[in-house]
Amino acid sequence: MLMSCLFGATLREAPTGADSASHALLVRAGFIRQLGQGLFSYLPPARRALDRIESIIREEIEAIGGQEISMPVVNPAEPWKSSGRWFSTGAELLRFRDCRDRDILLAMTHEEVVTDLCRTEIRSYKQLPKLVYQIQTKFRDDPRPRADLIRMREFTMEDSYSLDADERGLEKQYQSHREAYSRIFSRCELPVLEVGSDSGRMGGSKAHEFIYLTPVGEDSIVTCASCGYAANRQVAVFEKTSEEAEAAPVSRIATPDCKTIEELAAFLGVQSSETAKAVLMIAGREGGAGAEERFVFAVVRGDMDVNETKLANAVKADWLRPATEEEIRKVGAVPGYASPIGLDPSALVVVDDIVPLSRNLVTGANEPGFHLLNTNVPRDYVPGVIEDIASASPGHACARCGSTLSVSRGVEVGNIFKPGTRYSDALGATFLDADGVARPIVMGSYGIGVGRLLACIAEEHHDDRGLEWPTSVAPFAVSLVSLGTPESPADVAAREIYQEMRKAFVSVLFDDRTESPGVKFADADLIGAPLRVTASAKSLAAGGFELKRRDSESKTIVPREELVRHVTRELAR
Numbered sequence: 001m002l003m004s005c006l007f008g009a010t011l012r013e014a015p016t017g018a019d020s021a022s023h024a025l026l027v028r029a030g031f032i033r034q035l036g037q038g039l040f041s042y043l044p045p046a047r048r049a050l051d052r053i054e055s056i057i058r059e060e061i062e063a064i065g066g067q068e069i070s071m072p073v074v075n076p077a078e079p080w081k082s083s084g085r086w087f088s089t090g091a092e093l094l095r096f097r098d099c100r101d102r103d104i105l106l107a108m109t110h111e112e113v114v115t116d117l118c119r120t121e122i123r124s125y126k127q128l129p130k131l132v133y134q135i136q137t138k139f140r141d142d143p144r145p146r147a148d149l150i151r152m153r154e155f156t157m158e159d160s161y162s163l164d165a166d167e168r169g170l171e172k173q174y175q176s177h178r179e180a181y182s183r184i185f186s187r188c189e190l191p192v193l194e195v196g197s198d199s200g201r202m203g204g205s206k207a208h209e210f211i212y213l214t215p216v217g218e219d220s221i222v223t224c225a226s227c228g229y230a231a232n233r234q235v236a237v238f239e240k241t242s243e244e245a246e247a248a249p250v251s252r253i254a255t256p257d258c259k260t261i262e263e264l265a266a267f268l269g270v271q272s273s274e275t276a277k278a279v280l281m282i283a284g285r286e287g288g289a290g291a292e293e294r295f296v297f298a299v300v301r302g303d304m305d306v307n308e309t310k311l312a313n314a315v316k317a318d319w320l321r322p323a324t325e326e327e328i329r330k331v332g333a334v335p336g337y338a339s340p341i342g343l344d345p346s347a348l349v350v351v352d353d354i355v356p357l358s359r360n361l362v363t364g365a366n367e368p369g370f371h372l373l374n375t376n377v378p379r380d381y382v383p384g385v386i387e388d389i390a391s392a393s394p395g396h397a398c399a400r401c402g403s404t405l406s407v408s409r410g411v412e413v414g415n416i417f418k419p420g421t422r423y424s425d426a427l428g429a430t431f432l433d434a435d436g437v438a439r440p441i442v443m444g445s446y447g448i449g450v451g452r453l454l455a456c457i458a459e460e461h462h463d464d465r466g467l468e469w470p471t472s473v474a475p476f477a478v479s480l481v482s483l484g485t486p487e488s489p490a491d492v493a494a495r496e497i498y499q500e501m502r503k504a505f506v507s508v509l510f511d512d513r514t515e516s517p518g519v520k521f522a523d524a525d526l527i528g529a530p531l532r533v534t535a536s537a538k539s540l541a542a543g544g545f546e547l548k549r550r551d552s553e554s555k556t557i558v559p560r561e562e563l564v565r566h567v568t569r570e571l572a573r
Contacts, residue, residue: 023148038145038153048475077103087286133160275302283317467528
């Protein structure tokens with residue numbers, strides 16, 4: 001590729017609002033341009049890098065038996081209504097009506113569509129197992145898109161779907177995907193951490209995420225350095241302890257202006273762990289007849305916080321929102337002094353699993369300015385649900401080994417799920433087993449965000465001068481720089497070696513522009529090809545071309561007749 005012909009321009013300054021180094025550099029290097037919120041165009045260098053990434057993905061998925069298909073991004077509503085996700089998914093699922101006044105949507109994932117395909121293509125257990133995948137555009141109408149590729153509304157994903165006759169087959173394909181995804185990230189030279197995660201709206205029995213740890217990430221990852229435990233904070237567990245004590249009588253005490261746990265503990269001279277924290281929510285479930293809502297009174301110990309993902313799972317809710325003051329009073333509670341004792345039966349009381357083991361907790365009295373001392377479960381109130389609903393935080397003890405947990409930020413670059421028969425049951429995708437009995441197909445679902453992966457590689461591989469692409473994904477393997485004037489010996493030599501490298505299938509970006517050496521070197525560093533080859537009067541006088549690795553300051557003069565072979569050898573390192 002000739003730099004003078006390259007579509008797009010490099011920029012000297014970072015764009016306004018760039019919230020990560022990768023975003024600033026990808027814009028400055030002429031890789032991406034923003035069209036709107038969460039909407040980006042990929043310019044030629046980015047497209048070339050994405051092609052390299054997608055080739056790696058194809059090789060690894062097909063190595064475990066994957067067959068590539070392509071499914072529509074525009075879906076009719078019926079399969080999504082059958083699965084329930086038309087109703088349970090929020091506004092991020094972009095729904096609209098076509099010219100025939102039928103409900104349609106832009107797909108953010110394709111479980112329903114692949115399940116619909118299974119209804120016509122899979123008849124017998126003899127056709128299983130199967131693995132299909134696609135690399136395709138998706139759309140999620142995210143209300144909070146970022147100004148980079150990490151959180152987009154329109155994005156490209158590799159999504160694959162395993163089809164099996166039983167759980168044993170699913171587990172085998174699940175493990176194969178774990179290994180294939182690990183190889184993909186390794187070949188892209190991106191360090192990732194595999195963590196347990198919540199299956200969320202995908203449903204199913206098991207899920208893992210592949211996380212790139214970075215301060216610009218939006219996920220919170222809980223880890224233990226001692227035993228290697230790692231989980232998304234949405235599902236992370238930790239060791240909870242309580243002291244044994246006799247249950248004391250309940251008593252009412254005046255606590256003026258004590259509406260927070262901190263204020264309450266300071267006023268009473270107790271530890272926050274001796275109090276109970278109330279979180280008041282409305283839990284919603286969607287269905288064909290519309291949304292159903294219920295008041296949820298969640299209780300954790302005062303030294304902990306409610307994990308909303310765990311709470312939603314505990315009450316089987318599609319979504320949660322804070323209860324309004326009117327809704328709180330309607331169930332007999334008082335804002336700031338709410339108590340789980342004496343509520344209207346319509347309220348669902350959910351307590352964290354350590355609360356029944358923690359004696360004599362201070363709770364609200366459902367009376368302004370008053371609390372109750374020495375409340376105990378189940379003597380004073382009987383919860384409707386007892387589950388782990390507490391959020392793991394830095395300093396908590398690891399549930400496996402007791403060491404101190406830490407929390408880091410990260411970006412989810414891949415995920416794997418075990419939805420099992422969740423979609424095949426809903427859509428009627430069955431096969432006949434060896435006895436002629438119809439059984440639901442057992443499914444796995446897997447995905448990698450390709451554009452997000454590109455951004456994370458850029459975030460990992462850069463310095464203060466620009467990008468430093470790994471050879472495996474670099475849009476150009478070599479930046480060839482001519483410092484000679486047109487038709488000078490250096491310029492002629494550069495053009496000749498450019499053709500020789502192209503014939504040797506070396507991907508090369510030849511800077512043939514009439515710019516200053518400083519501009520050419522700055523752009524070469526910004527774009528980030530692994531190798532830079534320079535032709536100048538000085539290098540020719542020294543015996544050949546100057547060769548420099550992007551990740552090193554050392555320079556070598558390589559004779560012309562050895563250059564292509566030397567470059568090939570360097571790229572194979």
